[in-house]
Amino acid sequence: MKKTTYLLMAVISALFVLSWILKAGSLSGETDNYVIQGFLITFSAFLTLSVLSFLYADNPLYKFAEHLFVGVSAAFWMCMGFWTTIVQNLIPRLSDGLSSFFEVPPQPGDYNFFFFIPVILGILLLMRLSPKGGWISRWPLAFIIGTTAGLNFVRYLRSDFIKQISNTFVPLLGTEWQGIGHFFSNLDLSASGQLVTMAANWVIFLGVFCGLIYFYFSKEHKGAFGAASKVGIWVLMLTFGASFGYTVMGRISLLVGRITFLFRDWLEIIS
């Protein structure tokens, strides 16, 4: 490493320790564990700044934060998987002895021989780690994919297909249509009014219709068919634009969260 890198590391370490001391000092009257709390807040701020430093350029601090995050996440999910799935869901249904060992309440009524099947499948899944027996792990994987597909098929067919088609059949004149005279004499421009409802229903109908035409490739997109296809592209673009807008909003919210943390919890410059 270059001399400047060492110097930079030393400065960052000194700033970290200084921040820790100051933070612990400011917390000393509020909590008993002020040294640990001071360290945790300072370390969180350090990691936040390390991740944000990537915006300037890739650097060792960013890499450290990234690797730490990946490592901690992997460890966390492994522990959660063991304690919440194997210990809480499986063991109480297998044996009294194991239940008392792990201090989870046994469920004698639920004892069932069939719970050994997931145990065996789980062990077979770990065969992936074996260089010679790796192929065995394909069997439990096939079982997982098959059952997931089977369970989800009915749900998706009902909610994402049949109900979605049904939702597209909207009354183009609104649900309260009582003739053109009644419509104009009771013209309501509010969001829940008949005019807006009608407009919204027309947008849904034309949007779906033109969007489907855009994806129909068995006929050349010319004339009225081509015009409808162009409307379909516009509908798609507007949808992608709305998604992008929402994505930007989401990312800004996360940045707001981090900056608020830095200003409020770490630097204490806002209340």
Added chain:
Amino acid sequence: MDNIGVIISLILILGGLVTLLIRSLQAREVDRRIIFLFIFLAVAAPILFPMTFKEKATQVVKSVFDKIENLPEGSTVLLSFDFDPAMAPEVQPMANAISRHCFEKGHKIIFMSLWATGQALLSHSLSEFILPGFPEKENLVDYVSIGYKAGNEGVLNVIITDIQKMFPTDVNSVPLDSIPIFDNIESCKDLDFIMSIGGGKPGPKEWVLFVGDPGDVPVGVGVAAVVAPQMYPYYPGQIVGILGGVKGAAEYESELIRVHPRFAEMDTPGLRMMGPQTLAHVVIMAFIVIGNVVFFRGRRREKKE
């Protein structure tokens, strides 16, 4: 002081943007880091010098609000915290606002989570934000937390017919059959309203697919902004309403304050976050305009040559 701070920040940002426009028109390159700096300033300035905007609930948010508002007192509402710390800044404000609203209306709340990380956030929310405003609310009588259970959609598949089969106890190991809230609740079909707050998988979409549609239970969703467009096709046929990102939270908070003015004194993070949101969006739009101006000017110059 705040107003002066806001004005100085706006002048700085506006001045900077004009300078950038001039530089771009002179065909001088703008480093991407300058853009990051502007976004940082646009977000940081309204946090330091709070800027608030008036919000009005749109129909899609108001539908959720009206549903909770119009439920008879003593109704049972299930709130599922299906999110992790990364999503929390966006969805935590709506979770807090909805919980407060339910308590205010005298509904009984069952808290749960389909995400392992949701349980810790749920406990934190309850102790830090929700319960301090309702000291009279009693655990197991007015609310209960049944916590997290591994199994993703499998959990929903079971609780649609039998909650106790999946959650024999609450988070404190109290058997569900001894908890008064569950006296008349056997499955999700017996609930008056379900609100899923999240944005990943399993989350709001799975609640619609595995509980709302098959059980014919009214489901409302509060989602991270990224997921909101994917939920719109379900509205209003399959879901009651949608709270999309921090904007949805801000709209809900404003409606809550309008109908129940006592909440004006409570923390409203959704409304607070709309200041940085608005300014950051203005800056992003300004950059889009600058980029387009430079692009079309350059193209016209090329055509002339």
